[in-house]
Amino acid sequence: MKPGCYTALVTPFTTDGTRVDREGLEQLAAFQIDGGITGILAVGTTGESPTLDWEEHNLVVEQVAKACKGRCLCIAGTGSNNTQEAMKATAHAVEQGVDAVLLVDPYYNGPSSIEIRREYVAPIAAAFPGVEIIPYIIPGRTGAQMLPEDLALLFKTHPNVSTVKEATADLNNMRRTRTCCGSDFTILSGDDAMTYEMVTDTAIDAAGVISVVSNIVPKAATQMVERLIGGDRAGAESLLNGLEPLFGLVTVKTREMTANGEVVCRARNPLAIKTLMRLLGMPSGPCRQPLGKMTRNGLEAVLAIARGVWRDHPELLQPIGDFFNVDISERLDNPKYQDGLYYENY
Incomplete structure (x- = not known):
């Protein structure tokens, strides 16, 4: 190839x-x-x-x-x-x-x-x-x-x-x-x-x-x-600095408290990437069962990654705004776009 x-x-x-x-x-x-x-x-x-x-x-x-x-x-x-x-x-x-x-x-x-x-x-x-x-x-x-x-x-x-x-x-x-x-x-x-x-x-x-x-x-x-x-390793590293936080979307691990004690929850690909795409106004829709939704902690992890990239390297996400005609800042900050993206309780 x-x-x-x-x-x-x-x-x-x-x-x-x-x-x-x-x-x-x-x-x-x-x-x-x-x-x-x-x-x-x-x-x-x-x-x-x-x-x-x-x-x-x-x-x-x-x-x-x-x-x-x-x-x-x-x-x-x-x-x-x-x-x-x-x-x-x-x-x-x-x-x-x-x-x-x-x-x-x-x-x-x-x-x-x-x-x-x-x-x-x-x-x-x-x-x-x-x-x-x-x-x-x-x-x-x-x-x-x-x-x-x-x-x-x-x-x-x-x-x-x-x-x-x-x-x-x-x-x-x-x-x-x-x-x-x-x-x-x-x-x-x-x-x-x-x-x-x-x-x-x-x-x-x-x-x-x-x-x-x-x-x-x-x-x-x-x-x-x-x-x-x-x-061009220097040029690649410059881009890698901005991209690297996004690699954390492939598997999002969180600790969740249940009635029977603490558990580790692993939201595996493509759940987190599709969750972010929905937040950003890209075509995505939900994952199909048996995949479901993020936990609230998982959604917060996705938001933290995306907001950090938008703050430090907005040029990486701006093509989404331009192509799909969406306001990236509003999509990341307005809670209404989070509706239905996470389980209300464990």
């Missing part, structure tokens, strides 16, 4: 969460393209792929692929824990003209690394030799992991498996991937907070990121990656 910044696009829903907001999806894709993004990933985890039915899944892929055509690259999430299901989804995505598909390691049924290679990625790569196949390694979500050694074997036998989305949070695993796969293999960060280190570590030599925070700051995120890849 081309080096750069790819947005793992959220899927906007109608207010009641029952339908995909097609107009909102078109606007979000246009905002990304206007920000100069390298490419857009449709229906990844951030796009709430687990709660889309296949009709909705295909609709989102079709609409995003159409929006990207001739403007930026398009990746479609087509992974599953069922190879035949992933094969059908990939066939549909290829028909829409996508540039690549993303195959998350099979979740829950927990195949071994050799099984992931031989019974999942390899058959799909063989069936669609003209499209880039990107394995997505995220054991914290899937409970399974294809190892660097198997990635290298795939790359050797299937030239279209030449990129990986690396979200293990294990730098040694990433270095091993580079050692096994060689210099012609592309490693993309699957974790915004690790992108700088992954790109600048010569033993990893990552080529960019599939990003969550670029949903709200595509221009700044893309520029940071471009500067990193171009060797």
Whole structure:
């Protein structure tokens, strides 16, 4: 894949969460393209792929692929824990003209690394030799992991498996991937907070990121990656200083008091990013069940991050105001925009 910044696009829903907001999806894709993004990933985890039915899944892929055509690259999430299901989804995505598909390691049924290679990625790569196949390694979500050694074997036998989305949070695993796969293999960060280190570590030599925070700051995120890849580390660090607080939106941890004592609440992606998008007046809608709402403490954490970025680096969020015709200050300060975004009690 081309080096750069790819947005793992959220899927906007109608207010009641029952339908995909097609107009909102078109606007979000246009905002990304206007920000100069390298490419857009449709229906990844951030796009709430687990709660889309296949009709909705295909609709989102079709609409995003159409929006990207001739403007930026398009990746479609087509992974599953069922190879035949992933094969059908990939066939549909290829028909829409996508540039690549993303195959998350099979979740829950927990195949071994050799099984992931031989019974999942390899058959799909063989069936669609003209499209880039990107394995997505995220054991914290899937409970399974294809190892660097198997990635290298795939790359050797299937030239279209030449990129990986690396979200293990294990730098040694990433270095091993580079050692096994060689210099012609592309490693993309699957974790915004690790992108700088992954790109600048010569033993990893990552080529960019599939990003969550670029949903709200595509221009700044893309520029940071471009500067990193171009060797302008000082320029990248300047942008990173403003972006870094936003990385805290991927998982928001709070301590909550219950009738039975204190608990830790983890609001996982995409809940916090969609909550901020709703606050800022961007198309988003709610998350689908079983995801729900932030706690009050969680919402306050999101607000603190956004207000800090707006105070210290307003240029990062102003493109939202310009594109969606909203007043960022009012959206962050007026309590009426917080209605319905959090649980009233634990």
